[in-house]
Amino acid sequence: MGLVDKNDISILLPLIASGDEAAFSRFFDHFRPNIYTTVLRITKDEWLAEEILQDTFVKTWMSRKTLTGIENVENWLYKIARNVTYTALKRSFREKQQFNQMARDSITLFYPEAEYKERDEQFHSLMEVAISRLPPKQQETFRLIKQSGLKREQVAAKLDVSAETVKWNLDQAMRSVRAYCTAHLKDFPLIFIIHFFSKYF
Numbered sequence: 001m002g003l004v005d006k007n008d009i010s011i012l013l014p015l016i017a018s019g020d021e022a023a024f025s026r027f028f029d030h031f032r033p034n035i036y037t038t039v040l041r042i043t044k045d046e047w048l049a050e051e052i053l054q055d056t057f058v059k060t061w062m063s064r065k066t067l068t069g070i071e072n073v074e075n076w077l078y079k080i081a082r083n084v085t086y087t088a089l090k091r092s093f094r095e096k097q098q099f100n101q102m103a104r105d106s107i108t109l110f111y112p113e114a115e116y117k118e119r120d121e122q123f124h125s126l127m128e129v130a131i132s133r134l135p136p137k138q139q140e141t142f143r144l145i146k147q148s149g150l151k152r153e154q155v156a157a158k159l160d161v162s163a164e165t166v167k168w169n170l171d172q173a174m175r176s177v178r179a180y181c182t183a184h185l186k187d188f189p190l191i192f193i194i195h196f197f198s199k200y201f
Contacts, residue, residue, distance in 0.1 A: 009074075013067045024064070028057055031074070035081050042085055044167075052088050056081040096198065103195040111189075119188065123181070123196045130180035131173075138173040141166055146201070174201060 009030070015023035035056060040049040059080050070076045107116055131139055140159065144150045145166075152170075156163045178201065185193050 013070075013073065016061075016064050017067045019064070024061060031077055032057075035078070038078075039081060039085055041163075043089065048088060048092065052081065052084050055084045055088075059084065100195065100199050103191070103198065107191055107195060110191075119192050120196070123185070123188075123192070123200070126181055126184055127177060127200060130177040133180065134173050134176060138169045138176070141169040142173040142177065145170055177201075 009027070012023045012027050016027055032053065036049055036053050039052045040046060043049050043052070056077070060077060067073060104116070111119075131142055134142065137159070141155060144155045144158065145152065150158070152163050152166045156166045159166070178197065181197075182193075
C-alpha cells in the first residue's frame, strides 16, 4: 500500500520511531523514487546512486527515534541524502586520483618517465583534435565541464539550455571523443590507453 499524502507520513513517523519495520518499509517505498532520481542526476552513476540511497535510509533508520520531533521530514530526508551524496562523491574523486596515481606508478616501472610524458602529450593532442571535430554545442559543453570544471547546472545557465540538454551533449561528446581516440591509438600500449581514459574522462 503506497503513501498518498502528508497525513499518511505523520501517522507512520511514530510507528517508525518505535521500531515498526513495516511502517518504515512504506516510508522507504514512498520516498525512494524521488531521492534515487535526484541522486542519479547528480552522480550519473546508477550503482553509486543505489549505494547512496541505501546509506540514506540506513541513517534514517538509525535516527528513527528523532523522527517525531522533525517538522518537515521530507526536507530532513533530502538533507541526509545530500550529505551522503557529497561524501560519496568526494570519496569517489579521491579513489579515482589514487587509481590514476597507482596506474602512473605502475607504468613508470616498465616505461621511462620521458616516454610517459611523450605519450601523455600525444594523447592530449589527439584528444584536442577529437574535441575540435565535435559539433559546436557538444564541444563547448565538453570543454566547460571536463576542462573548466563547471557543474552541469552552471553550464545549463551559461548556455541557456536545460540540464538534460547539457547531459545529452556531454554524453554524445564523450562517446565521440572516446571513439576517435580509440581509433587512432593503435600503436599505444593498452596500459597507457586505460590510464589516459581514466585520467581525462
